[in-house]
Amino acid sequence: MPQSTSVSPRSPGSVAIIGAGIVGMSAAHFLSRAGWQVTVFDSGVVASGATGSADGAVSVASKKPGPLMTLAVAAVRFYERLAETGVLADEFMSRSTFMVAAQPDELDVLESQSAQLEAADVPVRLLKGRALAETVGAAAPAALAAVEVQGEGHAVGYRVVERLRRLGGFTIRRNCRILGLHHAGGRVDGVVTEQGIESFDAVLLAAGLGSMAFLAGPDLIRPRKGQLIVTDRADRDAPRFPGPLMSCRYLVSKGSHPAGNVTEARSLGLVIDPLRTGQFLIGGSREDRDDKDVADADVIASLLRDAVALSPSLAHLRVIRVFAGVRAATRDGMPIVGRVGGADNVWVATGFEGDGICLGPLMGHLCQQMICGQQPEHDISALDAGRFGLTLAEAA
Known part of the structure; x- marks a missing residue:
């Protein structure tokens, strides 16, 4: 209202x-x-x-339940309207996001966030068993369960x-x-x-x-750094990604789930985003720092290890770019x-x-x-x- x-x-x-x-x-x-x-x-x-220096996600999937999630739902619809009226024609791409649980302790996070999204009238689809294997199995063979969050999108800032x-x-x-x-x-x-x-x-x-x-x-506002990775193009016969894969650990790192209410100066999540070019964008970190011109080898190595653990096919790709951005974060x-x-x-x-x-x-x-x-x-x-x-x- x-x-x-x-x-x-x-x-x-x-x-x-x-x-x-x-x-x-x-x-x-x-x-x-x-x-x-x-x-x-x-x-x-x-x-x-x-x-x-953003990842371009026009997404409700990772938002904290409450006003922010409600506004994100409206924001996605607004992007659709701008694309339909020509203002952002060809700049907004509709797609689904796939929240993935790869560890037993992530299943509760997946279930909780899915329920909150449903309560906000966001269309979701639970993937287990055969549906899971057919949808994300090739991209993330270790996934225990996933939720497809439909009606999301992507726009390069x-x-x-x-x-x-x-x-x-x-x-x-x-x-x-x-x-x-x-x-x-x-x-x-x-x-x-x-x-x-x-x-x-x-x-x-x-x-x-x-x-x-x-x-x-x-x-009340502090700088929060995020580091991102770009790979080269995957071969045509590489496993198909149905959309961005968002590890449930990302929800915890962002604070969207109660388990994420932490105060560490650095937290790592994981999103693997297949780009239109055939490349992948992998992220990301949340660090209470403002040195956007510096990439940390340990952070990048940790993100890559986690990405390959979830999606082994990425091991065949090369990293061609690493970059960071600094965002304004409120308390x-x-x-x-x-x-x-x-x-x-x-x-x-x-x-x-x-x-x-x-x-x-x-x-x-x-x-x-x-x-x-x-x-x-x-x-x-x-x-x-x-x-x-x-x-x-x-x-x-």
Whole structure:
């Protein structure tokens, strides 16, 4: 259900969006279509942050039960709508995800997550015995059971952002660092760049970790690094993968299952994703670090060992690339989306961690609705910045 907070329509004006990732660029697209004059600022280039180093999963399967899972269901449907209307034609691929239990202690995790998905009206299919062998047996012969999560998808983050850039309707200011927000008469009336003050009627903070530079509040967002592996192409006679294989251990590492409520600075899960090119994307780690330019041999070796244990055919492939990204993670695992306390014309959308690609376009649309003074069509009250007492930082 939509939020029950009172709203009043706001006439289109000028809006500064800080951050050219998938959330900021989606908001720019929808705001420009609503008649706003939009300028997107980024200290680097488009999709140079977490968006450009993501796995592309548009998936409900791994989401924590509750508001995040509910929003993810809506986000997948929103991707489908954007693809059907041509906005993201050929950029979104529908597919199923296969959650796999390969150890006896993972069966409870599989059963629990499957039940939660069913409760959220996500179509799932339990695979055991012959059905398991026929569907994932060749790809994961050691699997004890699996659940097919239907109606999921895949979208490459930087390609989505590039499509929105090409559709145009807004200005992008690359390599333009925002020094602060400018206050006048008790409200924000612009942003401060190295060239001076630029006036705007509204501001959206969508810069991931960088958003916190403009906010005052507790230390609630931290960098979380993830390392990923890309292989070369498999031979045509290699075992067929029906879709991405998600080890139940991944659910634990992400915290989607109660057993995953841990505080270790590093956790490893496992997703094996067959790409359109015939290659495989293997991930990933969750590390409380921000050194995105460094790949760790021990982490990569551990991921590869686990991948080959689940899917032995991968042993014949070569690793051709390893990369890492750093995401903004909140202390409660939920994004921060909504109006910033103490400012009637500043909004924030950050803290998506590994869910930004899935939620990005929908969150951009909901930000557009809020900035236009409309009721968001989905309930995002659980994401509100007020739960952390966030306010604006002192004026620049």
